Amino acid sequence: MLDDGRLQCGLCPRECKLHPGQHGACLVRGRVGDQLVLHAYGRASGLCVDPIEKKPLYHFHPGSDVLSFGTVGCNLACKFCQNWGLSKAKDLSRMVASATPQAVALAAQHAGCRSVAFTYNEPVIFAEYAMDVADACHALGIATVAVTAGYIQPPAREEFFARIDAANVDLKSFREDFYYRLTGAHLQPVLDTLRYLRHHTSVWLEITTLLIPGYNDSPAEVTELCRWIAGELGTDVPLHWSAFHPNHRLRDIAPTPRDTLERCHDIALSQGLSFVYQGNVRGGRGHTTHCPRCDAELLVREGFAVVRNAVAADGTCPHCGQKLPGRFL
Template sequence: MRTSELKEAKWWKPTERGKILCTLCPRYCEIGDGQPGFCYIRQNIGGKLYSIGYGRPTGFAIDPIEKKPLNHFIPGTSTLSFGTAGCNLGCKFCQNWSISKAKFDETYSVDASPEDVVALAKKYRTPTIAYTYNDPTIFGEYVIDISKLAREEGIRNVMVTAGYVDKEARKEIYQYIDAANVDLKGFTERFYFKNTFSHLDYVLDTIYWLKHETNVWIELTTLLIPGENDSDEEIIEECQWILKNLGDSVPLHFTAFHPDFKMRDKSPTPHSTLLRVKKIAESEGIKYCYIGNVLDSKNQSTYCEKCNALLIERNWHNIKFHNFYKGKCTKCGFQIPGIFN
């Protein structure tokens, strides 16, 4: 592909050693001519950095918003979902590794301009577009251009992300984002460094920034891997950090792991583990805790924190409303935190 057909990237600068420093994420790759960064889709071509994932998604799907997972953001609606190849993390347990660990010459992709993506959302009448499957941070330029157009058309934007992004870059990327589910993959630096080749503190900083310096609705997800990030002590520490820094009303999802990619030797997460950590989170003070990737309607449903009435019944991704209108419990009038219209 000619460089005239490629999108020149934001967030980079030349180095004294004749390379390019990518400043999109805290990996800060120093990239030689002709080489890609760690994510595969940001490449130095002739001394300039190009976003070779721009306009080249690996396909589209219409998903329930609950699949992101987002339980307190316009529940019961559908979202136009897509991603690209590549990722800026190296998770050994990646559940989407066939996409996130692929280069463009190793996976199928389609051509889609920002206008094409928004037109597709309008065609299928989805109220949101979700940037997902791999981490949308790495195609931030594409996110900005699509989300700006979508906002103008009254379509909301959702990021599903690991939150591993530079402090300056994130200000632009999240400019038109309405909701985000951030994967808080564990709660020790050891886990992050060993299993994702990244660092916990940068992720926590992004989550804190989203909560306190933006209008983005946030929910958190931790994929529980047996023997790696599922101890009582780690779950308690994670919940205490959330309560201290975000408050008690940010929804927290604990989801089941299945053996994949470079962690095929691990066992799937037992249902009992999900129930145990949910009980810990609630005993610590988390108001809205859910479990996922299993069949368990009771522990995936939303209840009023004031009177305990069933509000949103979930059976996997199928939902049914009870005692609920415009975000309020109709039994006691309590306003549930979230965006419901």
């Protein structure tokens, strides 16, 4: 509670300050009396069984199924949002009436899923709900995955990711100006989250960058981004380049050319990254996981399907014995 009577939310760097009856920028957290209430708790915008590769996670239980679900709202305001129908939804009726944490965990178990993913919209904004779902999942031996922009305050970050087994973090750009103008957020908290996950948790980490022509795909920026990952996080963190498609408020921008994906792929390799992928395009490079030592094909994919898995049971390359980073079945 602030001196002027407003109530400040401590979940994300926006630090929304609310009068009674107001909701935060995320749309789903609001002030009721002198409390902050998560109006999306226990309600989901959809439940779907997906391949884990669709998140994308290529080194976490590859070839397994994941139960994906989310709510509505977001604490970023990305002009290029590929899922803006949910992230900008103000009508809570878009969600099902009831999806208790136990019900979500049981649905995953009945579907034979190895994990549950908090996805579709930003899971940070429904952190309390996600954490309770995670506890219910772990009680049944089911892992949890966060697909997130990583825009969260340190105290909440520690509590949230303590319940997460794997995360794919969107590193949307390596420029503060991009974050401010196109997402309404800031770069540094995202970098802090990435460092925290890599160096202070056991969460398996992968990164995705959506390449938007003319905005974040210059060779200079891509080189800086890859160099930062290699130096600050390590060369074995998988990086997924994703192709932009015109959407939301950037409908006048052309889709990402294949040449751009290939160029960025080469830059990432030149900066020492061992695992570089092209996540949402078919054909070409960027779908097969190679051994970083002997270059043997260990995980061959067609689309989101793993068509050949040659990783040994102990997670090593059967040809040279090199340990492959990740979590394997």
